[in-house]
Amino acid sequence: MENNQQIEDESPPILKKWSRLYWVLIINLIGWLLIFYMFRKAFE
């Protein structure tokens, strides 16, 4: 339990760490999915 407590204290607060870079990565992924979809449809 002591170990658990130690890790808990050191764990990063999730969701508070969302920086702009994370959003850039998500938008990049959505962009590629859109490209894949259009790529498939354009040449189908």
Add this chain to the structure above:
Amino acid sequence: MSYIDWIVMCGFLLFIVTYGTWKSRGSKNVKEFLLANKSTPWYTVALSIMATQASAITFLSTPGQAYVDGMRFVQFYIGLPIAMIVLSITAVPLYHKLNVFTAYEYLETRFDLKNRALGSILFLIQRGLAAGFTIFAPALIISALLGWSINWTILAIGVLVIIYTASGGTKAVNKTHILQMTIIFFGMLSAFFMIFKLLPENIGVFDAMSIAGKMGKLNTIDFSFNLNDRYTFWSGLIGGTFLALSYFGTDQSQVQRYLSGSSITQSRMGLLLNGMIKVPMQFFILLIGASVFVFYQFAAPPIYFNPVEENAIRNSTYSAEYSQLENDYNALHDKKKESINEMLHAIKIDDQARIDAERDKVLEVNKEANEVRNSAVDLIKKNNPDSDGNDTNYIFLSFVLGFLPVGLVGLILAAILSASMSSTSAELNALASTSVIDIYKRMINQKGSDKHYLIASKMSTILWGGIAIFFALFANSLGSLIEAVNILGSLFYGTILGIFLVAFYIKKVGGNSVFLAAIIAEIAVLTLFALTDIPYLWFNFIGCIIVVILGIIFQIFLFGNAKE
């Protein structure tokens, strides 16, 4: 292969090995050998992560898969950027703050020794076998290309990697990764542009893509939810995320890359850059395969791409039968080429009815050609019962050797070998870390000096290199290599990820509960793999979920609030 290709290939490879060994000479302690003194900048972390994942298998098998099955394999990577974000938020700061050498060291801090032992042993089994495949893949190329004995080729490549990895450790691995990725990018781009240059003059990029699309090779995205379909958007998003989380978050060969980052920010940046580049990179490699497919709609492809098997059947009693099938196949190719030209003409004048009619004709001829090809494959298997009848891995190689100009062949071979060496070196480096830090130092000999563990790390690298070479010698009977490695990974990754997820997020679950849950999950996954046809990507999810749910249940009903 011309002597110029030899010079290009050997020149690049020797330069990389010499550079890596020279720049990393004189490791004085274990931290320097296993973590490069935690001084690696973000761009090296990113390139090193990518080089570790991109093995020669990526180069050989992926274009072949696009040729045979279309580009739908790209969906396998959809979950990767999501996993990079999750790991940047959770695992990276935790590993850095605890100052661990390996991911499994954290499991003891969080749970207990038996969970650390379980995690590291599952890793050693899985990665020890996978390292064998990573050496085997390029050995296959060289042996098919030059007629060398595959066993001697495996030995030569394996020994070369062992030399610089055992000599310089993580620093040598990281330094060589930068050069290896540069050659890989350059080789890929050159191959891509050459394919379009080799197409008939009247075929532009748009025409080539139209042909690939009409013949079902650009199937990059598929939203249908079908458990029996291996690559869909959903299997990529769910299974792919879990596999990437597990691979990058709990596989020491990757964890060691970003543990060597000089700070949390540098490690995070490295992971995120990998998430940014990986999806387009895989798309591009698959596009090379789809483009090779288009190329072979105009140039007659061999009926079977493995030259070794082809030579064997030509010198057998089935030779006449095989030649007849080849003639039929070539005749069908000519017929198909006519229909493709008609279809292209219809596309140019935008006559939809004619496009559909010509496409149906092409697909019909293609079906006939596939039947002829299947007969040839049956004949090959009859001639050599050990053959698996799968030539996917030879398609890209066959194209490179047959059609690319002198010099470029050497460059692409150097890229393929670089890819193999880059992932093998990272694997040996990680296997050595886990064996020495988690097993030897923790469980066998805790009183050695730093120098003692440094020597043990070097010896362990050599030992794992030997084991990888041993398994590589038995890998020949497996089918499409990239799938073999991924299947192997999925059987263990889910359980390992489950242990880590509980460790990260479910604070109330203790060591005994998660250990028992992990054992049951692994038995369940192996049983399901043996008895059902569930696509392998789902095992990451299944194994992980079983560990998490059973871990919670055991904690509540079996171990209660007992202090563990």
